[in-house]
Amino acid sequence: MVKYSAITLDRQLCKSCGRCVASCxxxxxxxxxxxxxxxxxxxxxxxxxxxxxxxxCMSACPEPWAIxxxxxxxxxxxxxxxxxxxxxxxARRIPLPDLEPLVLKGNHASAVGAxxxxxxxxxxxxxxxxxxxxxxxxxxxxxxxxxxxQSCSEIATVNHMYGAGGAGVPTMTFTSSPGFTLMxxxxxxxxxxxxPGVFINVMRPGPGLGYIGPEQSDIKLCARGLGHGNTHxxxxxxxxxQEMLDLTMLAFELSFKYRNPVxxxxxxxxxxxxxxxxxPAEMIQPGLxxxxxxxxxxxKNNLNSSILQDWVELEKHNEHIxxxxxxxxxxxxxxxxxxxxxxxxxxxxxxxxxxxxxxxxETLRREGHRIGLFQPLTIWPFPIDALAKLLVHINHIxxxxxxxxxxxxxxxxxxxxxxxxxxxxDHLRHMGxxxxxxxxxxxxxxxxxxxxx
Amino acid sequence: MSNTALFEHFDRHAGGVDLKGGSTHYCPGCGHGLAHxxxxxxxxxxxxxxxxxxxSPVGCAVFLFxxxxxxxxxxxxxxxxAVALGHKLAHPESIxxxxxxxxxxxxxxxxxxxxxxxxxxxxxxxxxxxxxxxxTGGQMAPTTLMGQPSTTAxxxxxxxxxxxxxxxxxxxxxxxxxxxxxxxxxxxxxxxxTQKAIKKAIRLQMEGRGxxxxxxxxxxxxxxxxxxxxxxxxxxxxxxEAFPLGVVKDEEREPWIAPRVPKFDADSMVSAxxxxxxxxxxxxxxxxxxxxxxxIAIKFAGAGGDGAQTxxxxxxxxxxxxxxxxxxxxxxxxxxRGGTSYADVHVAKDxxxxxxxxxxxxxxAFNAPSLEKFASSVAENGIVIYDTSVISxxxxxxxxxxxxxxxCGDVAVKLGNKVVKNxxxxxxxxxxxxxxxxxxxxxxxxxxxxxKPNLIEINEKAYAEGVRHxxxxxxxxx
Ligand SMILES: Cc1ncc(C[n+]2csc(CCOP(=O)(O)OP(=O)(O)O)c2C)c(N)n1
Ligand code: SF4
Ligand code: SF4
Ligand code: SF4
Numbered sequence: 001m002v003k004y005s006a007i008t009l010d011r012q013l014c015k016s017c018g019r020c021v022a023s024c025x026x027x028x029x030x031x032x033x034x035x036x037x038x039x040x041x042x043x044x045x046x047x048x049x050x051x052x053x054x055x056x057c058m059s060a061c062p063e064p065w066a067i068x069x070x071x072x073x074x075x076x077x078x079x080x081x082x083x084x085x086x087x088x089x090x091a092r093r094i095p096l097p098d099l100e101p102l103v104l105k106g107n108h109a110s111a112v113g114a115x116x117x118x119x120x121x122x123x124x125x126x127x128x129x130x131x132x133x134x135x136x137x138x139x140x141x142x143x144x145x146x147x148x149x150q151s152c153s154e155i156a157t158v159n160h161m162y163g164a165g166g167a168g169v170p171t172m173t174f175t176s177s178p179g180f181t182l183m184x185x186x187x188x189x190x191x192x193x194x195x196p197g198v199f200i201n202v203m204r205p206g207p208g209l210g211y212i213g214p215e216q217s218d219i220k221l222c223a224r225g226l227g228h229g230n231t232h233x234x235x236x237x238x239x240x241x242q243e244m245l246d247l248t249m250l251a252f253e254l255s256f257k258y259r260n261p262v263x264x265x266x267x268x269x270x271x272x273x274x275x276x277x278x279x280p281a282e283m284i285q286p287g288l289x290x291x292x293x294x295x296x297x298x299x300k301n302n303l304n305s306s307i308l309q310d311w312v313e314l315e316k317h318n319e320h321i322x323x324x325x326x327x328x329x330x331x332x333x334x335x336x337x338x339x340x341x342x343x344x345x346x347x348x349x350x351x352x353x354x355x356x357x358x359x360x361x362e363t364l365r366r367e368g369h370r371i372g373l374f375q376p377l378t379i380w381p382f383p384i385d386a387l388a389k390l391l392v393h394i395n396h397i398x399x400x401x402x403x404x405x406x407x408x409x410x411x412x413x414x415x416x417x418x419x420x421x422x423x424x425x426d427h428l429r430h431m432g433x434x435x436x437x438x439x440x441x442x443x444x445x446x447x448x449x450x451x452x453x
Numbered sequence: 454m455s456n457t458a459l460f461e462h463f464d465r466h467a468g469g470v471d472l473k474g475g476s477t478h479y480c481p482g483c484g485h486g487l488a489h490x491x492x493x494x495x496x497x498x499x500x501x502x503x504x505x506x507x508x509s510p511v512g513c514a515v516f517l518f519x520x521x522x523x524x525x526x527x528x529x530x531x532x533x534x535a536v537a538l539g540h541k542l543a544h545p546e547s548i549x550x551x552x553x554x555x556x557x558x559x560x561x562x563x564x565x566x567x568x569x570x571x572x573x574x575x576x577x578x579x580x581x582x583x584x585x586x587x588x589t590g591g592q593m594a595p596t597t598l599m600g601q602p603s604t605t606a607x608x609x610x611x612x613x614x615x616x617x618x619x620x621x622x623x624x625x626x627x628x629x630x631x632x633x634x635x636x637x638x639x640x641x642x643x644x645x646x647t648q649k650a651i652k653k654a655i656r657l658q659m660e661g662r663g664x665x666x667x668x669x670x671x672x673x674x675x676x677x678x679x680x681x682x683x684x685x686x687x688x689x690x691x692x693x694e695a696f697p698l699g700v701v702k703d704e705e706r707e708p709w710i711a712p713r714v715p716k717f718d719a720d721s722m723v724s725a726x727x728x729x730x731x732x733x734x735x736x737x738x739x740x741x742x743x744x745x746x747x748x749i750a751i752k753f754a755g756a757g758g759d760g761a762q763t764x765x766x767x768x769x770x771x772x773x774x775x776x777x778x779x780x781x782x783x784x785x786x787x788x789x790r791g792g793t794s795y796a797d798v799h800v801a802k803d804x805x806x807x808x809x810x811x812x813x814x815x816x817x818a819f820n821a822p823s824l825e826k827f828a829s830s831v832a833e834n835g836i837v838i839y840d841t842s843v844i845s846x847x848x849x850x851x852x853x854x855x856x857x858x859x860x861c862g863d864v865a866v867k868l869g870n871k872v873v874k875n876x877x878x879x880x881x882x883x884x885x886x887x888x889x890x891x892x893x894x895x896x897x898x899x900x901x902x903x904x905k906p907n908l909i910e911i912n913e914k915a916y917a918e919g920v921r922h923x924x925x926x927x928x929x930x931x
Binding site: 010012013015016017018019021022023038039041056059060061062063064065066072074076079080082094095096097098099100101102103112115116118120121123128129140143144145146147149151152153155156159160161162163164165166167168169171185186189193212241268269272273274275276279283284285286293294295296297299300301302303304305306307309310352355356358359362435437438439 | 457459460461462464465467468469471472474475476477479480481482483484485486487489490491493502503504505506508509515516518520522523524525526527528529532535536537538539540541542543544546547548549564565567568640641644645648674680681682685713714715716717718719721722723724725726727728729730731732733766769770773778779780781782783785805806807808809811812
């Protein structure tokens, strides 16, 4: 039996549970006689006449510092000194040779983008039409000494990402709408704990199981519905295999820049379409952020958590996160334009429908109509600054989308917040996997022009 | 030097103000505090204060990070093992301890714990079984005893709520698990065993042997509506009847996880991607504007197994090698297994836009239903190639369409391998359309087959046969 020099029962820290009593073979412990003024409890006391310093009561007491060897100094200032966060290691850009373009399907292009962005930790659960991305990574990552883990569900996936991303490594998943829905709880935790991670959501029709075609079904979810709380994430909207690669790389950069998840919202067609993909001039070797919860001496004091018991603190934390949203809204809007010069009507479309719209604009321009295309590359934040400039001269918009007005809602909200009024709207919508085709968009414009001639 | 990995001062507990800096948030007599102390001591004994990542659950132990002077992560309800795996995979040298209550682990998080255990990645799970939901105020847990009252089964658990779940036994049955023990805290002997078990579970992780778990029967005096002393008696006399204590599994296993150092050099990347600096040869002198000035649409249609998808992707690759833009979009998903199989290809001078081909310039049909379905959509003056091995009576085509019947299937069978019929068709398509050049397509074909060189000859023959059939036949023109 270990003998200790002196066993001290701290009267302030004793919670008066009595569990130490039975542990003492000397019957040396008993409840005291008076209430402790600081704790409001009646502490137990050791009778040092009987105590033989065996220490057994220490391991019976649930309170870490109520029974100790030699007493506990609650006011010891040295005990409150915590190591400072390490500075962190910057990511490095590594030059690539001048490589020939690859011919890749969209899901593969995005997977290649992830590798080039330095991602070596990938988690996923199969779902059409996104799965090829995970499959390619599962086959390539072993060569790069990376990890692909097929998790037991999308719920597990996002939590693997919370762990790995929380340890400071770039991490990602491929999923599609029903799976994305299951990830929302975890995304909310990642936003709250400020953990980066990239989600490729190759959207498909709902509601419910819907089916596997292309739809822009989750624009609302990505832009407004990322789980509970005041959540937002940058939502990138590619429209070609090339953009699947480029925007996936950008997603990793933004995710670490803001310590926030980033979503690449693609559609089923984009996942499946094969095309020419030019590789970048540089790839990324990730750094190691100072905040990483890593399990090494340097990062020992770090904590990833989204719980704050103090309401004032929690409001402050929300304000801090909102500050990041405002910065994203200010600095990260992205869009592209096609024939907007001198346009009288704008077609607004993103993802695959933007390609159909572009083809339609070609046709309409050839016919002499002054039509242009405005293509958001970020759905959130909506690229309102660029659009506002165009709307100085244009007051008619045709929104073309593969959803029940989810893109139009984002657009209208952005216009409303920017206090831009007087825009006339028309729309062309399809759902269920049907996409607006270019001929149909041309016909729609013809009929509108007939009406508004 | 402190002999525990618990903070000497709990700064995170309400700012460490006043007594909060020295005491936990747990109710008097709660078993969580003891479990914390034992883990804290084990961490120091094993010398892993700097390497440990503690994962807090949702439950009364949600604030575990107030106390542990280690790296900390707080997980969503039930997801701690999934989070723990993320940490372990990101940094295999870390020692990851997932701490969970019985609602967290055995109810909402059952899938995560079972799969983590089955996977067997070396992590350590400390499972606090107090037979109740503490944090939310005494509701029934999966581990609640028969007859035990809770706020959601106030008359006591009956068969209607099912039997208490024996988690240790269940987990022990899974392959990846090397060690499971159920322990208790009600007296000195059992506390000692708990201390030893915790230390062993962590040591097995340090040695890289596998998944380990300690189920600790813990007291929740508040929601059991007992004094702490009565709670200890209750565990001793009642709870351990339902949840027998002891080692449930203790298996010898060699360390099996080799830590990886991810590669970030350009050479490895280029090789993994199969990318090259070498420019592909070009054979076309100009864009085939005889078919369309800027953008040519080609539809491949057949049944699964016809090779329509392969033909489409070969053509896309060939067109891209020639410096044109090209896209290929297949019909995908379950519909492409065994059933129909379509692919739309565009070959564009500068930029392919709409990837679909609702009115293709060229249609390649491998069976009658596909030809029937798409014949009328072919663009004016378009070109159709169809397999006469299986299509005897072609339908009517739009005005000006040139239709070539080619016995692709029969030719392939004669060559000795029916799967090359798509290559026969590709030869026919090129000859009929003059879209690219023969060499454009054959170069891609050879490159795709570079790892199966014995197949090159039959494919080249198949291609040539397709070319010959078109060259020697007269198209029907509507
Ligand atoms: C998704 C979700 N569902 C429900 C809750 C509410 N909740 C918080 S703690 C808890 C039960 C925890 O019980 P247990 O795991 O047994 O831990 P104990 O509090 O007893 O230590 C529940 C249901 C939650 N936080 N999150
Ligand atoms: S040290 Fe031993 S003898 Fe002294 S009070 Fe504690 S249990 Fe009793
Ligand atoms: S076990 Fe600890 S908290 Fe409980 S009465 Fe004894 S000293 Fe006080
Ligand atoms: S409610 Fe129960 S489990 Fe929670 S702290 Fe109190 S005694 Fe412990």
